[in-house]
Amino acid sequence: MDKNLIKKDEYIKQDIISLLKLSDKAAIKELYEHADQVKEDYMGKIIHVRAILEFSNHCCRNCLYCGIRKSNEKIKRYRIEPDEIIKYALKAEDLGFKTLILQSGEDYYYTAEMLEKIIRTIKNNTSLKLTLSIGERTWIEYEKLKLAGTDRFLLKHETSDPLLYRQLHPDMKYSNRIKCLRDLKSLGYQTGSGIMVGLPGQTLESIANDILLFKTLDIDMIGIGPYIPHPDTPLASKFERSGGYFIPAIGHFDLEELIYKVIAITRIVTKKTHLPATTGFNVLSDNDIREKALQRGANVIMLNITDSDLREFYEIYPAKKELAAKNAETLQGLAEKHKDFQFL
Numbered sequence: 001m002d003k004n005l006i007k008k009d010e011y012i013k014q015d016i017i018s019l020l021k022l023s024d025k026a027a028i029k030e031l032y033e034h035a036d037q038v039k040e041d042y043m044g045k046i047i048h049v050r051a052i053l054e055f056s057n058h059c060c061r062n063c064l065y066c067g068i069r070k071s072n073e074k075i076k077r078y079r080i081e082p083d084e085i086i087k088y089a090l091k092a093e094d095l096g097f098k099t100l101i102l103q104s105g106e107d108y109y110y111t112a113e114m115l116e117k118i119i120r121t122i123k124n125n126t127s128l129k130l131t132l133s134i135g136e137r138t139w140i141e142y143e144k145l146k147l148a149g150t151d152r153f154l155l156k157h158e159t160s161d162p163l164l165y166r167q168l169h170p171d172m173k174y175s176n177r178i179k180c181l182r183d184l185k186s187l188g189y190q191t192g193s194g195i196m197v198g199l200p201g202q203t204l205e206s207i208a209n210d211i212l213l214f215k216t217l218d219i220d221m222i223g224i225g226p227y228i229p230h231p232d233t234p235l236a237s238k239f240e241r242s243g244g245y246f247i248p249a250i251g252h253f254d255l256e257e258l259i260y261k262v263i264a265i266t267r268i269v270t271k272k273t274h275l276p277a278t279t280g281f282n283v284l285s286d287n288d289i290r291e292k293a294l295q296r297g298a299n300v301i302m303l304n305i306t307d308s309d310l311r312e313f314y315e316i317y318p319a320k321k322e323l324a325a326k327n328a329e330t331l332q333g334l335a336e337k338h339k340d341f342q343f344l
């Protein structure tokens with residue numbers, strides 16, 4: 001490996017692929033340390049703690065990997081009504097949060113007009129920053145929601161490989177996903193995207209393209225998480241696990257390490273972005289992987305404030321149930337344990 005690759009000013013695609021393939025322990029450590037330094041240089045030491053409310057698990061989409069896909073009849077569906085969503089927001093502010101993420105499946109029960117009202121009411125009664133994560137809408141709707149006061153919007157592109165995107169998302173178009181992201185940017189949203197790592201059919205080259213796309217689109221927030229097979233989805237049967245993760249295009253690999261590398265490289269390439277350590281990490285192993293991610297480039301942590309009786313139904317991947325219980329305790333512990341954690 002080129003000795004100076006890690007510290008290069010700008011990575012080209014081939015550099016990223018080489019870094020994703022790194023196997024030398026000392027070199028990997030150097031990559032993580034560099035990412036941590038870039039995070040500190042551009043974002044400071046602070047870890048942002050944000051609240052997330054999963055207000056509906058209804059979804060009109062049928063993404064092959066996702067536990068709340070429309071065709072999964074095994075889960076109980078719920079919706080939190082607008083008045084209740086507003087109460088949650090007030091509670092989030094009382095708990096000390098400064099940011100609330102409102103997330104749901106792609107659920108058109110909530111019309112733009114309904115969402116506008118919810119957002120206006122929350123913005124008029126709290127000083128919370130509001131993030132929406134509700135899937136694809138039209139320019140006109142995104143515009144309405146922005147004018148109502150929404151600050152940020154999350155819409156992961158999941159994979160930048162158009163063919164894989166099509167295979168995983170029946171009746172969705174990769175080109176529309178990217179159009180939505182461009183629309184959100186043009187409308188002035190702080191815009192978030194993200195990917196899953198370890199998808200069957202994914203290649204290191206496509207991950208390198210994902211990282212470069214974050215930069216090309218000038219994405220502000222980037223959620224990188226492991227793909228976790230969900231037994232009630234069509235994709236689960238395609239996934240093979242034998243002494244680590246195996247994906248034909250990549251071979252055997254350690255998913256935990258691959259994720260850290262993707263986060264670290266994304267931090268180095270995108271510099272001034274918000275990178276959450278997503279809950280999916282903790283499913284990978286018993287160690288607190290999220291904490292490790294925070295030392296390798298990530299700078300945001302999201303805590304679920306949805307009432308515990310509903311949380312288990314927002315099962316996009318298995319084991320989220322147990323995680324949900326842990327999440328609430330974390331809130332108390334966090335501020336005491338880490339002086340760098342702040343509600344922002």
Ligand code: 5AD
Nearest residue numbers: 065066067156226227228230316317
């Ligand atoms: N594993 C990991 N992440 C998943 N998501 C959905 N299903 C899975 C899964 N099986 C993530 C996707 C999507 C969000 C709703 O949850 O990134 O954007």
